[in-house]
Amino acid sequence: MANHESTYRPTSSIGRWMDARLPVARIMHAQFVDFPTPRNINYLWTTGGLLTFFLGVQIATGVVLAMHYAPTAADAFNTVEHIRRDVNYGWLMRNLHAVGASMFFLAVYIHIARGLYYGSYKAPREVLWIIGVVILLLMMATAFMGYSLPWGQMSFWAVTVITNLFSSIDSIIPGLGTRIVQWLWGGFSVSGTTLTRFFSLHYLLPFVIAGAVGLHIWALHVAGQNNPTGLEIKTTSDSVPMSPYAVMKDIFALSVFGLLFAWFVFFLPDYLGHPDNYIEANPLSTPPHIVPEWYFLPYYAILRAIPNKLLGVIAMFSSILLLVFIPWLDTSRVRSAKYRPVYKWFFWLFIISVVALGYLGSKPPEGAYVIWARVFTAYYFLHFLVIMPIVGVTENPAPLPRSISESVLGKGAAPARAAAPLGR
């Protein structure tokens, strides 16, 4: 894909002058206009564009909110209300930003599930996949720090609980965990000092994400896109130019997803939040039931499923870090689960487990909830560490189509054009 030639021809004299000096337009044309896209990609392949859009929304609305917000313990809670009530269109900016975070995570989870189902992490896309895991971690850090900024009860206690995860290091090296936590807090407890530094980092990290997204797209354009068959593009008839085909498909999907986004922004802006966050932070009173935002619930369930503090923290972090190793844990020679009759069922079992963990994470940690959280946590890890390596070897995959074209056009239609080499 990287060696495909740009058909860019500057038409104006200014265009030719620029092309000889800084060929940005030529590169953009090669990568985003006539870049070869598999002709069979479905709507799940529009999530990448969707995610780029939401990163843009978060940065644009975030810059606006920062103009009216004060990151101090005394003012934070009040300035958020000031934004919602007094600032012109402040209500819209705040709702877009708060709901946008949820939509961002919804889209990224669909994007990851797509990659898992169609084996998009397999060679030669391992680095692409790992950069994706890094982006996920950066998103989580950004969202977590962003959630602290309204300085309500849930903000305060979420920061307390999550930063205290690091104190579990005390059970390996006594004192070190406490030192780290006090370093993060800038004091002996969560305070306005903590809030101010989280604001600084919350403003910084989205630009780090943007940089990582740049690398993610670069790696994608070196390896080329995966597709529902998991086959590589072999001939020109296997692909269509990115513009207009994939771009218009992205814009249509964005419009549909935008309806969901707008529904929450205009009609249910607080539905995804928690009412306790409209009580100002109080260091002397813990809310009866602390829950994170919905997109962190599965990890929270894993944390609470394990009765030992240190092991719970390790399990929670490894549930995400494990994703890095998937390219090597999956032993199957077939990429797409579409042609993997056995693995397909385990994939859906995995999805059910994650959704169930999300539900259990929102429930109090007692009785049957804890037992079920343990069952699904066990499956989460077994899926990657046992099922993936074993099923990849034992399973008998269904026959693959000979090419992407054949999967779309049926047998007989493809060979007529199959002789033309790529990029001519």
Add this chain to the structure above:
Amino acid sequence: MQREADLASHSAEEPTRRDFIVIAAQAFAGVGAALALWPFIHQMNPDASTQALASTEVDLSPIKEGQAITVVWRGKPVFIRNRTPEEIKKAVDVKLSDLSDGSARNDDLPERAPATDANRTKKGHENWIILVGICTHLGCIPKGQGLSDARGDFGGWFCPCHGSHYDTAGRIRKGPAPRNLEVPPYAFTSDTKIKIG
């Protein structure tokens, strides 16, 4: 052949002045970069104004038997409970082998001091239990200070976040918390006054 021999002998030659200046410059830049990093890390540690937060004095006389109050010390809540005789007896009667954390966790005592009720209180003031009111699991404030609060299975404190139960001496008995509630450094300045910190 002669040229190859020259090249081979060249690589085994004594280090030149240029090799020295390359290594010296790299080492200088590396150490300098590492040293410059430290102020950027250390600025996040608790600052002088936070460190200077001194001690807190508390008058215990208004707290009746069975009542409890919460005071703030170094930004942290401190639980002070005037225990009833039954509560003291419950705490004293516990066998050390029943405790999941055997250390007294008393800042005035060494780490290896056993978690007996005597080691968690002050001699002659055994009715007073004074604890940092922060769950040792993930830092929530346990319930149990208010008279109508849930006090868990052992009559002390109960952390609603992840279900840790503490007994009437603030020792962890059930749930994910790894340690007993911390006993802060404090001293009785008179029969009814304490100074924490």
